Amino acid sequence: MRKVLPLILIVICLGASFVTLDFLPEIGDPSSKPNTHTTDYYIEHATTETNAANMVTAVIVDYRAFDTMYETTVMFIAGVAVVLILASHPERKNRIRFRKVRKKESRDGKPVYRTINKEVVIPLIEPMIMLYAIYVLFHGEISLGGGFQAGALLGMTYILDVMVIPERDSLIRLPKDKSTALGGIGTFIYVLTGILCMAGGGVFLEYEKLPIPMHALEKHSTGMLLVEVGVAICVMATIITILNGIMERVHFDDDTD
Numbered sequence: 001m002r003k004v005l006p007l008i009l010i011v012i013c014l015g016a017s018f019v020t021l022d023f024l025p026e027i028g029d030p031s032s033k034p035n036t037h038t039t040d041y042y043i044e045h046a047t048t049e050t051n052a053a054n055m056v057t058a059v060i061v062d063y064r065a066f067d068t069m070y071e072t073t074v075m076f077i078a079g080v081a082v083v084l085i086l087a088s089h090p091e092r093k094n095r096i097r098f099r100k101v102r103k104k105e106s107r108d109g110k111p112v113y114r115t116i117n118k119e120v121v122i123p124l125i126e127p128m129i130m131l132y133a134i135y136v137l138f139h140g141e142i143s144l145g146g147g148f149q150a151g152a153l154l155g156m157t158y159i160l161d162v163m164v165i166p167e168r169d170s171l172i173r174l175p176k177d178k179s180t181a182l183g184g185i186g187t188f189i190y191v192l193t194g195i196l197c198m199a200g201g202g203v204f205l206e207y208e209k210l211p212i213p214m215h216a217l218e219k220h221s222t223g224m225l226l227v228e229v230g231v232a233i234c235v236m237a238t239i240i241t242i243l244n245g246i247m248e249r250v251h252f253d254d255d256t257d
Helices: 004-023 038-050 055-063 065-085 118-138 147-163 176-199 216-247
Strands: 096-098 102-105 111-113 250-252
Touching: 004 065, 038 055, 055 065, 055 216, 065 176, 065 216, 118 147, 118 216, 147 216, 176 216
Parallel strands: 096 250
Antiparallel strands: 102 111
């Protein structure tokens, strides 16, 4: 039953998507709003109304902030879906096996792989990637970077840490349940930013109404940064959740247990 339930959920979600999304305009429809007045408004007013240094960031986390929030929610749901679909743990003998490329066998019979000082290089690269991810995150409002890119970089750091040198103590270790919860926290940060705007007397995600002692334009930049932080956490946690779910169902030929 545990194997059938995820398939039923997938069929239901796909069916609901085909039924409910039929009202959307066709791609390239010249009469659709993006192809009439909406795009012109974004081009003419984006940087002045949002205090963003580029139009892309203004559209993603301001004009279409609801859309980005739902994209973040979809990322979180994807992580939860992986946990549900891969909930059953097959016996080790039935797991998918991958053979790694070997150069030779050592005297004690353990495999020796082709590598270029991975034990030295990877621990040096990981902090650099994380630092660059933080840079991308905190400069999202003045560049084309932001939460999704920063979250992907942080998730890649975890992948390197876990898969390249699995025998050493990991720099980051997040079990599947904790990474799933962390994805929910990232989504909650995004929603909480909108709620704080409402508490300040504005509408949902109206950053100028954040209850903080700043100028209106500074509030706008702060609100954009807060939602980008939530997106980054959610994306990173979802990547980690998916990796953990897959790793529990595969077996490499150098596993010791």
